[in-house]
Amino acid sequence: MSEALTMAPPRGGLLRRFSDVLVRRHGFYLALLLLPPLLWLGIVYLGALFALLAQSLFSIDEFSGTIVHEPSLKTYGELLVPANLDIIARTITVAAIVTALAAIIAFPIAYYAARYARGRVKALFYVAVMMPLWSSYLVKVYAWKLLLAKEGAIGWFMNGVGLSGLLDAWLAAPVIGGPSLSVSYTGMVLVFLYLWIPFMVLPVQAALERVPVSLIEASGDLGASPGQTFRKVIFPLAAPGLVAGSIFTFSLTLGDYIVPQIVGPSSLILGQVVYAQQGLAGNIPLAAAFSVVPILIMGLFLTVAKRAGAFDAL
């Protein structure tokens, strides 16, 4: 028979035979593809997370200062003392404000980039949004400290344009004010906003980019004004991007301990407490319990977002 002639004879080589196996056995191929990242996630990431959860169930002996390795909810009880609740509330407020402001500032930029920018302008957009991420985090924070200081650039500018009264009035306000911008919540929020804005712009832009022009035209065709089209079509379809961006800005703010140390008032933020408890105080269980708080908050946030229909478009 001539059957053998119609097919190329199997050629040798271990590598070739290996690729043959990969092509034939899809499951094996997928396993090979996913095993390394899954191992990494499973052991290093989830392992650390569960170790943390386990730690939070231990408690510290007040007299000896040693860790009691018996599971209890004693440490979580400590979380609920007024001083600690205060820290949690303060942190959530700051993170929520940063997230809301980031969404408000990022949306128009992302909208412009997704719907109007083309070619060169679009490339410029990516560079402009990403550039702040290229330099060191600490350099940026210290630069902001100088900008925000009493004799800093912002104060100098406001003085120059005759608006120093406005700045003083802002600083005189309770809670958001302070002796200078660099030791006020306003300053802290500004720095967070600057640091995290790329993490909001990019997901929102990606979501908007996936909205076909024909949907916007169809909405107008059916009688919707541009405002109605925005509310009923564009915004709901951008919502998953906004949620993704919010997860970044919110959780990054919840966990940060460097910015509040350099800029802002002396009251502690969650990240600083975790840092202090596991370091100087040696109270690992309480640090772990504090770390569980952002996880719970993010879970709650996602549940609310899902209920509100933010993922309907996915």
Add this chain to the structure above:
Amino acid sequence: MSPPLPRSLEIMSHPVPTPSPVAAVSFRGVERHFGAVKAVDGVDLDIAPGEFFAMLGPSGSGKTTCLRLIAGFEQPTDGHISIFGDAVAGVPAYRRPVNTVFQDYALFPHMNVVENVCYGLMIRGVAKAERLRLGREALALVKLSGLETRKPGQLSGGQRQRVALARALVVRPKVLLLDEPLGALDLKLREDMQGELKALQRALGLTFVFVTHDQGEALSMADRVAVFNEGRIVQVGDPVEIYERPRTRFVADFVGSSNVIEPAVTKAWTGQARPASLRPEKIGLLAEGEAAPDGALVVPGRVLQVLYHGAVNRVELVTDEGSRLLAAIPAASAATPLQGAAVRAVFGRQALHLMESA
């Protein structure tokens, strides 16, 4: 007595428009330029109320741009457009009495079927109960009842197309615009939908403006066809006119298949030096020794190849003077020749349609 319309059709129907001198859509000297490209280059057009009007042409011929000009997604660079007598210059899409069925259907992915269909009613502030009632009716009209709560992603292409149709019809447009609505469907479904769309248009008495590059679709569905090429309308007429009497070489070529006879050859046959169109099905083959009918033209030639098409055999000939002819011979006919055979092609003089020289 004619059988009464189904209830849903009655409700959807517009009052039958009294014959009016006012065109449903009228173009006067309309141009649309994109930079140096003249996508629409001086179009005059009148679409009558209640007409099923097809805009036919190859891609880039300006037909879709014309549709978008009616919808209001584009504004003309020059010229005037009116819809039922009202000039629509500067009127945005959301304030025009026309609705569009988009080529990609453009269903809102975050809404289910009935929410999609009711979108226009919601925008108009129709109360929810009334909205749902009208939406269900529109879905029944396009035979899609029972799928109200599905998301567009869970529908087949044909179903999505029906949702898009229901969504556009439920707001009772004065003119329905359809942008290649059948383009993404497979052949069988496309043929079914052609019949359904035509029946729907008749029942509703609505003006349909239909863009397509498929000449078969245009001929079978439309009351009148405008053939577009390079931003201009080359010919407007009813399907028979377009097919039987193409005005130019382009129309003859684009609409169906045709033998375009060069002026020199036509001159030898008829004495008039103009290009002519000769449809393949008008050509017969004479059997050995058979006499030609009175007044028929007989052209001797040789068979290049025979292609079997089911209902017909397409016979490619080269005539003795060297031009090519395509003849469609019914497959049942005994006259189908073999490749290389010497044959005599025969056709009536009236089958040879003289066209404009350009």
